[in-house]
Amino acid sequence: MPQHRHFIIHKPWGFLSQFINNQTKRKKKLLGELYDFPEGTMAIGRLDYASEGILFLTTDGKISQEIRSNKFEKEYFVQVDGMITKEAIEKLKNGVEIGFEGKKYTTKPCKAFAIDDPKFPLRSQKIRDERHGPTSWVSVIVREGKFRQVRKMTAAVGYPTLRLIRVRIGDIKLRNLEVGKVIEVDGFV
Numbered sequence: 330m331p332q333h334r335h336f337i338i339h340k341p342w343g344f345l346s347q348f349i350n351n352q353t354k355r356k357k358k359l360l361g362e363l364y365d366f367p368e369g370t371m372a373i374g375r376l377d378y379a380s381e382g383i384l385f386l387t388t389d390g391k392i393s394q395e396i397r398s399n400k401f402e403k404e405y406f407v408q409v410d411g412m413i414t415k416e417a418i419e420k421l422k423n424g425v426e427i428g429f430e431g432k433k434y435t436t437k438p439c440k441a442f443a444i445d446d447p448k449f450p451l452r453s454q455k456i457r458d459e460r461h462g463p464t465s466w467v468s469v470i471v472r473e474g475k476f477r478q479v480r481k482m483t484a485a486v487g488y489p490t491l492r493l494i495r496v497r498i499g500d501i502k503l504r505n506l507e508v509g510k511v512i513e514v515d516g517f518v
Contacts, residue, residue, distance in 0.1 A: 333389035334367055335514050339506040340384045342452040346375040360386070364511040373397060373517075374474055374498075381452065382495030383503040385517055396498065396517060399472040402440075404497035405479050406447050406468055408456065409488035413443060413465045417486040421469060427481035436482055440470035449494060450508060456491050464491055 340346065344358045348370070357378065360366070366386065373385040373393045382405070387393055421441040426433055444466045456464075465488075469479050480490040496503045501517060 333387060333392070334370070335389070335392070335516055336364070336366065336370070336386040336511055337501065337506065337514055338363065338384050338386060338511045339503060339508050340376050340381055341508045342379060342381050342454060345378055346372040346384060360384075363509055374403075376495060377477060380493045380495065381449075381508070382493075383498055383501065383506070384495070385498060385501075387517075392517060397474060401499040402470050402472055402497070403474060403495060404468060404470045406444065406449075406466060406494045406496050407479060407483055407490050408446075408464050408466050408492035409483050410462070410464060410491055411488050412463050413467050413486075413488050417488055418442060418467065420486045421467070421482055425482050425485040427475070427478065427485055429475045429478075429481075434475065436471070436475070436478065437473055439472070440468075442468055444468050447494075447496075452492070452508075470497075 338360065344360060346360065348359055348361045360372065367388060369388045370386050371393060373387060373396045376382060376384055385396060418441050422439060424436045424438050426435050428434070446466055469482065471478065479493060483490045506512065
């Protein structure tokens with residue numbers, strides 16, 4: 330039986346969390362352009378095109394299912410439009426109503442708190458400049474992972490997401506892994 334392989338990547342902005350592009354109009358950058366992954370490698374969960382940060386990849390579907398479950402916290406550093414208030418952070422913590430698959434959904438309680446600018450390297454596309462008003466950063470820690478959930482959560486409390494970086498899954502942190510770099514690991518759990 331072949332040995333499964335596992336990888337951690339710092340997904341850059343502008344890449345899809347997949348290996349095959351189903352779009353015919355515009356070609357998007359794919360994870361396979363960053364590293365020569367073995368056949369059968371899959372992303373565990375996803376980060377959308379505009380999101381950055383830690384992403385696990387594996388050839389083992391059982392591990393993928395376990396990590397996507399609510400057993401593991403996922404932490405995001407989120408740059409939002411405006412100076413986020415304590416009231417908005419409390420709403421995030423208690424759960425907010427978002428749209429999911431055409432229905433209203435109330436997110437589960439989570440952890441959230443304001444943070445200082447984490448000073449990540451600038452991304453390849455500028456977010457905006459100061460003339461558009463102030464921005465602030467918040468850490469959001471969830472155990473669920475609905476489609477674009479964190480972006481929808483910050484928008485629901487009046488602070489649209491400008492930049493989203495996943496910095497932790499479970500106990501594994503992004504740390505100083507350079508943007509676009511991939512490391513092979515023995516496992517995640």
